[in-house]
Amino acid sequence: MSVIHRAAITGVEHYFPEKILSNADMEKLVDTSDEWIRTRTGIEKRRRVSPGQASSDLACKAITKLLKKKKMAAKDIELIIVATVTPDMMFPSTACRIQEKMAATHAWGFDLSAACSGFVFALATADQFISSGRYKNALVVGVDVMSSIIDDHDRNTCVLFGDGCGVALLQPEPEASSLGILDHLCHIDGKGGEFLYMPGGGSLYGTSSDTLSKNMHVVHQEGKQVFKHAVTEMARVSEEILEKNNLSSEDIDYFIPHQANLRIIESCQKKLKLKDDQVIVNIKDFANTTSATIPTCMSQAVDDKKIKKGDLVLIASFGAGFTWGASLIRWAF
Numbered sequence: 001m002s003v004i005h006r007a008a009i010t011g012v013e014h015y016f017p018e019k020i021l022s023n024a025d026m027e028k029l030v031d032t033s034d035e036w037i038r039t040r041t042g043i044e045k046r047r048r049v050s051p052g053q054a055s056s057d058l059a060c061k062a063i064t065k066l067l068k069k070k071k072m073a074a075k076d077i078e079l080i081i082v083a084t085v086t087p088d089m090m091f092p093s094t095a096c097r098i099q100e101k102m103a104a105t106h107a108w109g110f111d112l113s114a115a116c117s118g119f120v121f122a123l124a125t126a127d128q129f130i131s132s133g134r135y136k137n138a139l140v141v142g143v144d145v146m147s148s149i150i151d152d153h154d155r156n157t158c159v160l161f162g163d164g165c166g167v168a169l170l171q172p173e174p175e176a177s178s179l180g181i182l183d184h185l186c187h188i189d190g191k192g193g194e195f196l197y198m199p200g201g202g203s204l205y206g207t208s209s210d211t212l213s214k215n216m217h218v219v220h221q222e223g224k225q226v227f228k229h230a231v232t233e234m235a236r237v238s239e240e241i242l243e244k245n246n247l248s249s250e251d252i253d254y255f256i257p258h259q260a261n262l263r264i265i266e267s268c269q270k271k272l273k274l275k276d277d278q279v280i281v282n283i284k285d286f287a288n289t290t291s292a293t294i295p296t297c298m299s300q301a302v303d304d305k306k307i308k309k310g311d312l313v314l315i316a317s318f319g320a321g322f323t324w325g326a327s328l329i330r331w332a333f
């Protein structure tokens with residue numbers, strides 16, 4: 001990849017809402033059990049927003065912490081890219097809502113929809129703006145309030161998801177630096193659309209009493225199909241990006257996969273021949289937070305002093321669309 005200035009992630013933060021829903025709490029909502037959820041998914045609890053708390057609110061909490069840590073003012077931010085499938089509203093964009101709430105008066109931005117691959121796609125997008133030399137401070141936000149589009153009476157989906165936000169600051173590295181974002185691979189295949197989708201509320205099925213009565217404003221999923229493709233494609237794209245960069249899984253310090261199901265993560269780990277301590281996992285406590293899984297894992301791993309400057313980090317995602325992708329990052333701080 002030829003670049004003028006390599007972009008680097010120079011800061012990460014996360015925020016999870018305070019309310020915790022354990023598997024025992026889910027047992028009160030649907031016909032399920034702690035044992036089924038743990039053994040099939042690895043999930044023990046998830047976070048939920050309080051009434052009135054939207055994606056932009058989670059994002060502002062994480063961004064405020066990040067700016068404080070970096071000793072930056074909101075007006076220093078030039079670009080905000082928000083990966084989400086649960087925007088505050090259809091429009092204006094959540095990027096606009098965040099810009100206003102943060103008083104990031106010098107920033108423009110937009111929302112990006114790629115479901116669970118949102119953060120990887122947004123990172124690849126922001127990388128272009130930084131590596132072209134045109135921007136110096138970009139925020140990549142991965143945020144989802146999945147509880148706003150989950151049917152709490154559908155045991156097939158409601159146990160799987162949680163709410164949360166992770167944010168990364170992208171800045172240019174000095175020209176000779178070997179640190180920063182080394183490469184991305186992003187893929188889509190619309191044939192997967194029938195297996196994971198939310199049909200109502202868009203231009204195809206605008207909101208009506210009919211779409212409401214048919215429960216079309218919530219996530220619909222064929223779990224087995226999604227599972228199968230997620231395992232295959234996350235492992236394949238990880239192998240693909242390693243091979244493209246003449247690297248092997250032994251060169252990776254940390255692998256951060258999208259957190260959809262612990263069994264998907266373990267299958268990828270096995271295919272990539274990675275050891276347990278190379279793989280970052282937070283699904284047990286936070287479930288699948290869609291766009292937020294990878295940046296929250298990144299932020300927690302930095303806080304835990306696992307990921308450090310110079311480490312080679314591989315991230316990989318898979319989501320509705322289907323969408324999938326990977327990035328290779330030489331950690332810069």
Ligand SMILES: CC(C)(COP(=O)(O)OP(=O)(O)OC[C@H]1O[C@@H](n2cnc3c(N)ncnc32)[C@H](O)[C@@H]1OP(=O)(O)O)[C@@H](O)C(=O)NCCC(=O)NCCS
Pocket residue numbers: 031032033036037040041116155156157159196221222223224226227230260261288318319320
């Ligand atoms: C959803 C998922 C956990 C189901 O696991 P699974 O091992 O495929 O489950 P199975 O298909 O073997 O079992 C399904 C059965 O469990 C039941 N079941 C589903 N959810 C349940 C729950 N929460 N509690 C108890 N039983 C449940 C189903 O009704 C079905 O019962 P049936 O066989 O009587 O019809 C799994 O397929 C998965 O994680 N898929 C990927 C989902 C995902 O990651 N989506 C996000 C996009 S990245």
